[in-house]
Amino acid sequence: MREATRLPVAPRPFRDELLSSWVARVACRYGLEARDLTQCLAERGSDKLPPFDDITPNQDQIRQWARACRIDPMRLQRLSLAYRHSKRAQLWLLERIGSPMPVCFSCFDDDCAADRDSYIRADWVLAEYFVCPVHRQMLRDRCPSCDGHLYVSYRMRDGRARPVCRKCDDRLTGAYSGHTLPGIPK
Ligand SMILES: [Zn+2]
Ligand SMILES: [Zn+2]
Secondary structure, three states: OOOOOOOOOOHHHHHHHHHHHHHHHHOOOOOOHHHHHHHOOOOOOOOOOOOOOOOOHHHHHHHHHHHHHHOHHHHHHHHHHHHHOOOOOOHHHHHOHHHHOOHHHHHHHHHOOOOOOOOHHHHHHHEEEEEEEOOOOEEEEEOOOOOOOOOOOEEEEEEEEEEEOOOOOOEHHHOOOOEEEOOOOO
């Protein structure tokens, strides 16, 4: 039987982070996309695994990732949307899962200024979220460089995970956006 893979370096998840964002941040430490590292951690011979489910993650995947990253599986479980919003009808959550990811570029810039990894906030996938409550800006679901639907990947820059457009690889930053909503007091 193969020894369970343990990763020498794995960032901890942020409390308000989307589970798949944490997985992608870990993978980018190894120059991989989340799906590739997920497959590496899977038992040998297993079929191609689906991507991590942010709503109700597969428990085997949770256990594999917890073991590989030396982290309490419950801590990962608490990142799932089903755990965060246990009283909510799931259809309400589902609208944006698997769709282009709406994000706030200024939140990414704040992460940069705070010298931490950038990460996707779990609330951004909620169907009723259109405006970042911190920056009073519309969430964006198109890449400002290639105008494609936005799917976020991470790349390591100066020791931190920074978000890029999966399609054109351009860095995602608030320097592009001027979408502060008029008339909304700070
Ligand atoms: Zn923001
Ligand atoms: Zn792009």
